[in-house]
Structures are given as structure tokens and as C-alpha cells.
Amino acid sequence: MMVSFFLGLTMALLTGDQLEKFGAERLVPTVISIAFTRELGPLLTGIVLAARIGAAYTAELGTMQVSEEVEAIEAMGIGPLRFLVAPRLVAIASLMPCLSVLSVVAALIGSALISWSALNLVPGAYFDAVLTSLIVSDIVTGLFKAMFFGLLIGLIACYQGLTIIGGAEGVGKATTDSVVISITTVIGFDTLFNVILTKITG
Amino acid sequence: MSETPLVHLENIVVRLGDKMVLDEINLKVFTGDRLVILGQSGSGKSTMLRLILGILRPISGVVRYRRLQVQKLSRSKLNLFRSRVGMVYQDSALISSMTVRENLALPVEELSRKPRKEINALIKENLEMVGMSGTEEKLPSELSGGMRKRVSLARAMMMQPELILFDEPTAGLDPVISSVIDELMINLSGKTNTTSIIVTHEMDSAFKVATRMAMLYQGKIIEETTPDRFRASANPVVRQFVTGTTEGPITKTPLNADSSK
Numbered sequence: 001m002m003v004s005f006f007l008g009l010t011m012a013l014l015t016g017d018q019l020e021k022f023g024a025e026r027l028v029p030t031v032i033s034i035a036f037t038r039e040l041g042p043l044l045t046g047i048v049l050a051a052r053i054g055a056a057y058t059a060e061l062g063t064m065q066v067s068e069e070v071e072a073i074e075a076m077g078i079g080p081l082r083f084l085v086a087p088r089l090v091a092i093a094s095l096m097p098c099l100s101v102l103s104v105v106a107a108l109i110g111s112a113l114i115s116w117s118a119l120n121l122v123p124g125a126y127f128d129a130v131l132t133s134l135i136v137s138d139i140v141t142g143l144f145k146a147m148f149f150g151l152l153i154g155l156i157a158c159y160q161g162l163t164i165i166g167g168a169e170g171v172g173k174a175t176t177d178s179v180v181i182s183i184t185t186v187i188g189f190d191t192l193f194n195v196i197l198t199k200i201t202g
Numbered sequence: 203m204s205e206t207p208l209v210h211l212e213n214i215v216v217r218l219g220d221k222m223v224l225d226e227i228n229l230k231v232f233t234g235d236r237l238v239i240l241g242q243s244g245s246g247k248s249t250m251l252r253l254i255l256g257i258l259r260p261i262s263g264v265v266r267y268r269r270l271q272v273q274k275l276s277r278s279k280l281n282l283f284r285s286r287v288g289m290v291y292q293d294s295a296l297i298s299s300m301t302v303r304e305n306l307a308l309p310v311e312e313l314s315r316k317p318r319k320e321i322n323a324l325i326k327e328n329l330e331m332v333g334m335s336g337t338e339e340k341l342p343s344e345l346s347g348g349m350r351k352r353v354s355l356a357r358a359m360m361m362q363p364e365l366i367l368f369d370e371p372t373a374g375l376d377p378v379i380s381s382v383i384d385e386l387m388i389n390l391s392g393k394t395n396t397t398s399i400i401v402t403h404e405m406d407s408a409f410k411v412a413t414r415m416a417m418l419y420q421g422k423i424i425e426e427t428t429p430d431r432f433r434a435s436a437n438p439v440v441r442q443f444v445t446g447t448t449e450g451p452i453t454k455t456p457l458n459a460d461s462s463k
Contacts, residue, residue, distance in 0.1 A: 064297070072295035075255050076309040076361075077284035079277070083312065 004044055004103040008032060008110030016119045025119045029129035032111040033104075037134060037142045041104040043190055045096060046149035050182035053095075054157035057088055058178035061161025062171040070162065080162070089154040096150030097143045104142070145193060152189060153182045206268060208233045208365060208397050209254055214263035216249055223249050224260070225421035233364070236391050236398045238408040240443060241418035242452065247401040248292075250418075251367045254399070255287060256280050267365075285313045288358025288396075292370040294350035296342040296357070302329070303338040306357050313361065328356040332386055348379035355386060359396075366390070368400040372407045384410045405444060409433065417443065419452070 012028055019025045061084060064070050070080050108130060115121040160178040164170045207230035216224040223246040231237050241247045252258040253265050256272045265272040267283060275283055296305050306325045310316055316324075329335050332352040342350055351371060358366050368387065372380040384407050390396050402408050408415060409429050416426040417440050425432060425440045433444060442450030 060299075067293060067298070068291050068295040069297050071257060072289065072291060073297070073308075074257060075284055075287075075289040076313070077281035078309065078312045079281065 001102055001106040003048060004036070004041065004107040005110040007040065007044065008036065008107030009114050011035070011107075012111030012114035013118065016115065020119070025115075026121065026129065028111065028115050028119060028121065029108075029126050030133035033108060033130040033133050034138055036104045036107045037138045038145075039142075039190070039194075041100045041107065042096070042142055042146040042149055043186065045100045045103045045146060046153060046186040046190075047183050049092065049096060049099065049150070050153045050157075050186060051179050053092055054153045054182045055175050055179050057092075057154065057157035058161040058175045059171055061158060062164040062174050065162055065164045066167050066171060085154075085158045085162070088158055089151060092154040093147050093150040096146040096153075100142060100146035141197070145190065148193075149186045149189070152185055156182045156185060205232060207231055207266070208235075208268060209399070210264075210266040211250070211253070212264040212266065214250075214253060214265065215261045216246065216253065216258065217261055222421045224253075227263070227418075227421075227423055229416060229423060229426070231365075231397060231399060233397050234391065234395050234413075236387065236400065236411055236413045238400045238402060238412035238415045239418055240403060240405075240408055240415060242403065242443075245418045246421060247403075247418055248369050251289070251369055251399065251401060254365075254367060255284060255289065281313075285309065285361050286363050286365070288355075288361065288363040288366040290351065290354045290358050290366065290368045290371055292373050294342065294347075294354040296350055296354055298342050301339050301341055302334070302345075302353050305342070305353065306360050309357070309361050324360060325356075328359045329353075331359070331390075332356045333382070348375050348382065351375065351379075351383055352386065355383075355390075359390070359394075362394070363396065365397045365399070368398060368402075370402055371400060372402065372404055380404070380407055381410075383407075387411045405446070 012032055015031050016025050016028045019027055061070070064084070070084065073080050073083055108127075112123050112126045115126050116123055157178045160174045160181070164174045166173075209231040211227050211229040214224050214227040215222075227250070239247050239250060249258060253260060254267070254272070256265070256275065259273055270283060272280070272283065297308065300308070303325055306328060307321050310321050310324060325338065326335070329337065332355050334349060334352050334356060337345065337349070337353065342353070345353065371387065372383050375383065387398055387400065388411055391398055400408070400411060412429045414426065415429055415432040416423050417432070418424075419439050425435055425437050427435070432440065435441060435444070438451050442452050
């Protein structure tokens with residue numbers, strides 16, 4: 001939320017500064033709300049969650065793998081995928097859209113503050129503009145992306161954790177790999193998603 | 203013996219990389235046996251336990267549990283089979299984020315529809331059996347190595363298995379706690395007629411608990427007999443292993459670490 005808040009501030013400042021030259025500073029709420037709802041909200045949340053929850057998943061499952069806990073679960077007749085992976089995927093895929101919404105709200109608050117102080121746009125007018133600019137497809141796209149990114153991060157993190165080779169060193173390496181691969185994959189899929197969506201919607 | 207073995211390994215071959223871990227192994231384990239498998243570190247003892255559980259698959263050969271062929275079981279039947287087998291790991295392998303109670307309840311909650319009251323009674327009974335009453339709310343990190351082993355044994359007993367596999371149950375424990383674990387293993391088979399396969403390289407513990415002993419060396423079982431006959435074996439490898447002398451045929455170059463891990 002803090003990342004989004006500060007990025008909202010910065011984006012409002014920079015876009016406002018440029019748009020002011022054309023007398024179009026009143027477009028700041030539109031730009032910020034669409035950018036964050038469709039794109040930056042899910043993306044930033046994905047990056048933060050890959051570093052926070054993805055890393056935790058990999059480290060936790062990796063440690064369990066190294067200390068034979070995963071094998072012990074398997075030896076009891078409990079499927080590790082059902083017991084260890086599925087709940088984590090459900091959790092992160094459900095959490096991502098919620099956090100993404102909070103991230104967008106934080107960014108809008110940040111940009112509203114700048115718009116108010118630097119662009120003389122009162123918060124009431126700012127949020128009216130936001131509500132007018134956003135359409136349902138923007139919100140659905142953002143939520144869908146967030147959920148999909150959550151699944152991707154969860155899958156990568158669990159896979160990295162359960163396929164660890166080596167001891168503590170392996171856990172450290174897998175955790176780093178998990179974060180790097182998750183962030184790269186999320187950004188890659190986001191680009192792919194945007195290309196496809198642009199093609200579809202013309 | 204003409205009865206059907208509980209576990210039967212037939213012509214098992216396991217190769218990991220260039221290393222032949224198990225080479226045409228044949229072994230029968232009968233109900234009520236406490237079979238101790240001895241061998242150097244990395245000789246394939248733990249691999250045998252993982253083969254029995256179906257965690258590892260052999261290149262060739264058949265692993266039978268009663269009349270079931272373990273490798274051919276579907277995923278659901280394999281899980282059902284595994285629920286009848288307990289496993290005690292060298293490092294206990296208790297789920298570190300769960301309390302003792304949760305660790306013990308896990309297999310029963312996941313694999314049966316027993317009511318909570320019955321599960322609690324089973325937890326109490328099994329913890330009492332291993333002398334660990336009162337530790338229900340503790341985390342594994344709050345227990346000593348010997349205590350974790352005992353909790354691990356209690357967990358293995360929760361599904362009332364017909365067979366328990368012990369992977370180095372007394373490794374790293376002091377002699378007193380080792381004896382406690384040994385006595386638990388003996389009492390267990392006495393009270394419940396549970397069959398045990400125990401992998402170890404600790405001779406004192408092996409002779410104390412075994413009803414039969416097998417020695418694994420360079421991928422083959424070179425001796426399989428009663429503890430008395432094992433002690434008096436004429437096989438030079440067995441003799442060297444029993445006496446623990448440095449002079450003898452056993453290679454001084456350590457083999458690779460246990461290959462199944």
C-alpha cells in the first residue's frame with residue numbers, strides 16, 4: 001500500500017506537471033485511476049507479493065523438503081500437492097485481488113493529495129472524475145490480472161520450494177530464484193495480456 | 203515359512219546415476235518380524251524403506267505388500283496403502299509449524315472420518331505409550347532430539363499401522379535415550395504385533411531389537427539370519443561390521459551419502 005501511495009503521489013506530480021502545459025491537468029484523475037486499476041495496481045501488488053509471500057512459500061516449503069517433512073507427509077498417504085500447494089494457491093489467488101484494490105485506493109489517495117495541493121483539484125472533484133473515468137471492464141481486467149498473477153506467483157514459489165536440491169544453501173538459492181522468476185514472469189505475462197487485450201479490443 | 207510375507211522385495215534393482223544402489227535384492231518380511239537392516243552409510247538401507255513406501259521406484263523387480271504390487275498401485279490406492287504403514291525418520295520429520303497435537307492428529311484428520319473426541323483419545327493414548335504425555339501443545343523445536351523421535355513414533359502409530367519403518371531411529375541419541383527408543387520398538391511389536399523394519403548401523407541397538415537381521419553390502423544382501431547366527435557369522439564383512447574393526451574387507455572409502463535423499 002505504501003509503495004502504491006508513493007507511486008500515486010509521484011505519478012500525479014509528473015503527469016500533472018506535463019498535462020498542465022496543455023491545460024489538461026484535470027485529466028490527472030483519469031490517467032491515474034485507469035493506469036492503476038488496469039495495470040499498476042495488480043502489477044505492483046504482484047511484485048510486492050512475489051517478494052513477500054512468494055519468497056515465504058519457497059523458503060517454508062524448501063525447509064520442509066530439506067528436513068524430509070514433505071516426504072513424511074507423502075509417506076503418511078497425504079498428497080503434498082493437495083495438502084501443501086493447493087491451500088497456498090487458493091490463498092494467494094484470493095488475496096491478490098483484495099490487495100490490488102487496496103493498492104489502487106492507496107495510489108488514488110496519494111495522487112488526490114498531490115492534485116489538491118499542486119493542481120488545485122479538490123478531493124471531491126478528483127474522486128468524481130475517477131468514478132466517471134472508470135468503466136466496469138477496467139475493474140474486471142484489473143481483478144482478473146491480480147488473481148492470475150497470484151496463481152502464477154504461488155505456482156512458481158511452490159515449485160521452487162518443492163524441487164530444492166541441497167540443504168540450507170539450496171533453500172537460499174531457490175528463494176532468490178523464486179522472487180526473480182516470479183517478478184519477471186508477472187511482468188512478462190502482463191505485457192502479453194496487454195498485447196492480447198489490445199488486439200481483441202482493437 | 204510358507205505364510206505370505208507382509209513385505210516381499212523380489213529382484214530389486216536400483217541405480218542412481220552411475221551407482222548401483224541395490225543389485226537384485228530379494229527380501230521377505232513376515233508379520234510380527236522386527237527386521238534390522240544393517241549396512242554402511244550410503245549402502246542403500248534407507249532406499250529400501252522408500253521403495254517399500256513407493257516413494258522410489260526400482261529399475262526392475264517387484265515390491266509386494268501382501269499381494270499388492272506397490273509400483274502398480276494407483277495414486278489413491280498408494281495413499282491408502284501408505285496410511286497402513288508408519289514411518290519414523292532419522293530426523294523425526296515432524297511438521298515444524300505444527301504442535302505435537304497437530305502433528306499427531308494430521309494423518310487421522312486427513313485420512314479418516316474419526317470424530318474429534320476419538321482423535322484426542324488416540325493422541326493421548328499414543329503419547330502415553332511413548333512417555334510424552336503433557337507435550338501436546340509444544341512445537342517440535344521445543345523438544346529434544348529423543349523427544350522428537352518418540353513423538354514421531356507416536357505419530358506413526360496414529361493410524362494403527364501393520365508395519366512401521368524406522369530410519370536410523372537411534373542415530374545421534376545418547377545411550378539412555380537410545381535404549382528407551384529400543385524398548386519402545388520392542389514393546390510396540392509385543393503389544394500390537396506390529397511388524398517393524400529398522401534401518402541402522404548401530405550394532406548394540408540392532409542386537410537388542412532384532413528378531414532377524416540382514417546385512418546390505420555393495421548393493422546385495424550378504425547375510426540374513428537371526429541375531430545369534432548373525433553374531434557368529436563366518437562372513438568376513440559381517441564379522442568386521444559386528445566387531446567394528448578397521449581391518450577387513452569393508453572398504454575404507456566412504457560410499458556416497460544415502461542416495462535416495
